[in-house]
Amino acid sequence: xxxxxxxxxxxxxxxxxxxxxxxxxxxxxxxxxxxxxxxxxxxxxxxxxxxxxxxxxxxxxxxxxxxxxxxxxxxxxxxxxxxxxxxxxxxxxxxxxxxxxxxxxxxxxxxxxxxxxxxxxxxxxxxxxxxxxxxxxxxxxxxxxxxxxxxxxxxxxxxxxxxxxxxxxxxxxxxxxxxxxxxxxxxxxxxxxxxxxxxxxxxxxxxxxxxxxxxxxxxxxxxxxxxxxxxxxxxxxxxxxxxxxxxxxxxxxxxxxxxxxxxxxxxxxxxxxxxxxxxxxxxxxxxxxxxxxxxxxxxxxxxxxxxxxxxxxxxxxxxxxxxxxxxxxxxxxxxxxxxxxxxxxxxxxxxxxxxxxxxxxxxxxxxxxxxxxxxxxxxxxxxxxxxxxxxxxxxxxxxxxxxxxxxxxxxxxxxxxxxxxxxxxxxxxxxxxxxxxxxxxxxxxxxxxxxxxxxxxxxxx
Numbered sequence: 476x477x478x479x480x481x482x483x484x485x486x487x488x489x490x491x492x493x494x495x496x497x498x499x500x501x502x503x504x505x506x507x508x509x510x511x512x513x514x515x516x517x518x519x520x521x522x523x524x525x526x527x528x529x530x531x532x533x534x535x536x537x538x539x540x541x542x543x544x545x546x547x548x549x550x551x552x553x554x555x556x557x558x559x560x561x562x563x564x565x566x567x568x569x570x571x572x573x574x575x576x577x578x579x580x581x582x583x584x585x586x587x588x589x590x591x592x593x594x595x596x597x598x599x600x601x602x603x604x605x606x607x608x609x610x611x612x613x614x615x616x617x618x619x620x621x622x623x624x625x626x627x628x629x630x631x632x633x634x635x636x637x638x639x640x641x642x643x644x645x646x647x648x649x650x651x652x653x654x655x656x657x658x659x660x661x662x663x664x665x666x667x668x669x670x671x672x673x674x675x676x677x678x679x680x681x682x683x684x685x686x687x688x689x690x691x692x693x694x695x696x697x698x699x700x701x702x703x704x705x706x707x708x709x710x711x712x713x714x715x716x717x718x719x720x721x722x723x724x725x726x727x728x729x730x731x732x733x734x735x736x737x738x739x740x741x742x743x744x745x746x747x748x749x750x751x752x753x754x755x756x757x758x759x760x761x762x763x764x765x766x767x768x769x770x771x772x773x774x775x776x777x778x779x780x781x782x783x784x785x786x787x788x789x790x791x792x793x794x795x796x797x798x799x800x801x802x803x804x805x806x807x808x809x810x811x812x813x814x815x816x817x818x819x820x821x822x823x824x825x826x827x828x829x830x831x832x833x834x835x836x837x838x839x840x841x842x843x844x845x846x847x848x849x850x851x852x853x854x855x856x857x858x859x860x861x862x863x864x865x866x867x868x869x870x871x872x873x874x875x876x877x878x879x880x881x882x883x884x885x886x887x888x889x890x891x892x893x894x895x896x897x898x899x900x901x902x903x904x905x906x907x908x909x910x911x912x913x914x915x916x917x918x919x920x921x922x923x924x925x926x927x928x929x930x931x932x933x934x935x936x
Contacts, residue, residue: 479902480895482550486533487891487904490554491920491931492863493529494901497556498927501859502528504587509580513572518561523569524852529555531856534883538570538849539563550893554901570845578847585652585851586676592862595644595651596677600686604710605677606645606793608818609669609691611638611662614655614839614846621843626659634658637843639850640665642673645690648861651676653854655847662694663716667703684708688785688793690818698751701782705754712783712815715758721780725760732805734812739763742812745780757783759811781815790814870919871912889913892934903930 484490496502502525511520518526526541529551533544541563545551552560561569590596598605613628618635628634636658642651652672656665670689673679679687685708693714695701704711715721728743745758762776783790787807791800793814800806840846860879867886868875874886891906904920906913913933921931 479897481892482548482895483890484548484550484893485890486544486548486551486888487893487906488889488916488920489532489887490551490891490893490901491904491924491929492532492859492887493551493554493556494927494929495863495866495923496859497554499592501588501592504584504591505581508584508587509577511569511572511577512574513569517559518565520569520572522557523561523566524848525555525557526561527566527570527849528852528856529557531852532859532883532887534888538567541566550901553895553899554893558899570840570848571842573842573844573848575844578844578851581848581851582652582672585855588855589649589651589676589858590678593644593649593651593858594647594865595649598644598646598677600683603646604686604688604789604793605683606688606690607651607673608643608645609641609662609666609689609695610818611640611656611660611694613637613658614639614850616658616839616846617841620839620841620846622657624657624659626657628658637846640669642669644677650854650857653850655843655850662691663697663700666691666695666700670704670707670709681708685710688712690815692818693779696782701756702751702753705752705756705784710784710789711756712785712811713781714815715780715782717780718778721760721778724758724780725762725776725778728760731762732808734809736813736816737763742808744808754784757785757811759783759808761812781811783811785811785814866923867916867919870922871915873915874919885912886916889916901929903932905932905934908933908935 505524506521509521509524513520526545527538530538530541530545535544541560546560595605613626613636615628615634615636616623623635623637625633625635626638628636638656638658638660640654640656644651654669688710689704691713693716696714696716701711724745724747727745727747729746731741731743734740734742740761740763742759742761745760749756749758759781761779761781764776765771765774787801790810791798794810796810800810840849857879860882864874864877864882877886889906889910891904893901894903896902906917917931917933924931
C-alpha cells in the first residue's frame with residue numbers, strides 16, 4: 476500500500492488553483508528573466524518573489540503575513556511548487572534588493588505572461604473593438620519614502636503618496652500594465668509612455684490601434700495628448716481637460732436633454748466648428764448646477780465636454796443596446812454619456828477591488844524599486860484571480876459576478892485536507908463539506924484539474 480501524508484490547509488481551494496498554474500508553468504518567465512543580485516542561503520530570489528505572490532493571493536494585506544498565511548501551510552506551498560517558505564524578513568530583504576533593472580526585467584516577464592495567457596492579447600479585432608480603460612490612483616506612503624510627493628489621493632485628499640497608473644482591458648477585466656509614479660503626477664504627463672508600453676504588451680500594430688478605444692478621464696484630455704492618440708490611430712472616448720473650453724462649446728448647443736440617470740444633469744451636442752483636432756471629434760457638452768444656492772447665483776452651471784471619435788452604431792454596440800436604438804437621436808446622445816460613465820464600472824471598480832481584495836494600497840515600501848516590484852506582483856495576482864474566476868465560471872456561473880475580494884475571501888479560503896504520496900506529489904484534495912459553495916466549486920475544480928490526475932472531492936476535514 477502506498478504511504479500517504481495529509482495536511483490540513485485553510486486555503487485548500489487556492490492550493491487547487493496553484494496546481495493549475497503550476498501545470499501551466501505560469502511563473503517560468505519570471506524565473507528566466509528576473510535576476511536579483513543577492514546571496515542565496517536557502518531560497519533563490521525568484522522563490523522569495525513566488526512566496527510573496529502566493530501570500531498576496533492568500534489575502535494578505537501586508538507581507539509580514541507570510542509567516543502566518545504561508546509558512547504555516549505546507550500544503551499550499553507544495554501546490555505552488557515550493558518545498559518550504561522563506562521568512563517574511565528574508566522576502567522583504569529580497570524586495571529591498573531589487574533595482575530598476577530588476578523592475579524592467581519583471582515588466583518584460585509580465586509581458587510574456589500576458590501574451591501567453593491573456594484574452595486581451597488574443598482579442599478578435601475584426602469582430603469587435605478592444606476597449607481600454609486607463610486611470611491613476613493614489614497609493615499612500617510616508618513622506619520619507621523614495622519619490623513620495625504630496626498629491627491628490629482620492630478619498631484621502633491631499634496626502635503624501637505615489638500614483639499607480641493602471642491600464643485595463645475592459646471586456647476581460649485584465650490588467651494590461653501597471654506603472655508607478657510620484658504622488659503629484661498627472662495623467663497628461665505620463666500618457667504617452669504609458670500607451671507605448673501597452674502597445675508593446677498587446678502587440679498593437681497600426682490596424683489594431685484603429686480598432687482600439689482609449690477611454691479616460693479629463694486628466695488625459697489635453698489637446699496635445701488627444702491629438703497624439705488620434706495621430707496614432709486610436710479611437711478615443713473621454714473628457715476634455717478644460718472646463719472653460721467646455722463652457723465655450725456650450726454656447727453652440729441648440730438642444731439640451733436631461734439625463735434620467737442623473738436628474739440634474741443635461742447634455743447637448745456642440746455645433747460650433749471643431750478646431751485644433753487632427754481628426755474629426757464629436758463633442759458632447761454636459762452641464763449641471765452647483766450644489767449650493769449661493770454658488771448657483773454666481774454661476775448657474777458647471778460644464779464638461781465629452782470627446783469621442785466613435786460613431787453612434789459603435790457606441791450602441793459597446794453598450795449592447797438594440798441595434799434600432801441608433802434611430803433615436805436622444806437615446807444616442809444618452810448612450811455616449813452612459814458609455815463614458817461605465818468607466819466607473821471597469822477601471823475604477825477594478826482598482827477598488829484590488830485595494831480591497833489583494834491590498835495593493837497596504838504594502839508600502841520605502842525604496843521605489845521595491846514598491847514597483849510589489850505593485851507588479853499585485854498586478855499578476857489580479858490577473859490570476861480574473862483567470863481563475865473565468866475557469867470556475869464555466870461550471871459554476873454564479874461566480875461570474877464575484878469580484879477580487881469575494882474570490883479571495885469566499886472561494887480561495889475554503890479549507891480542506893491535501894493528501895500527498897511519499898514523493899510529495901499531491902494526490903487528492905478533500906474540501907470541507909460544511910463550507911458554503913463547496914459543492915459548486917468542487918465540481919469546477921475537478922474538471923479544471925482533470926488532466927493533472929489530482930482528485931477533488933467533498934468530505935469531513
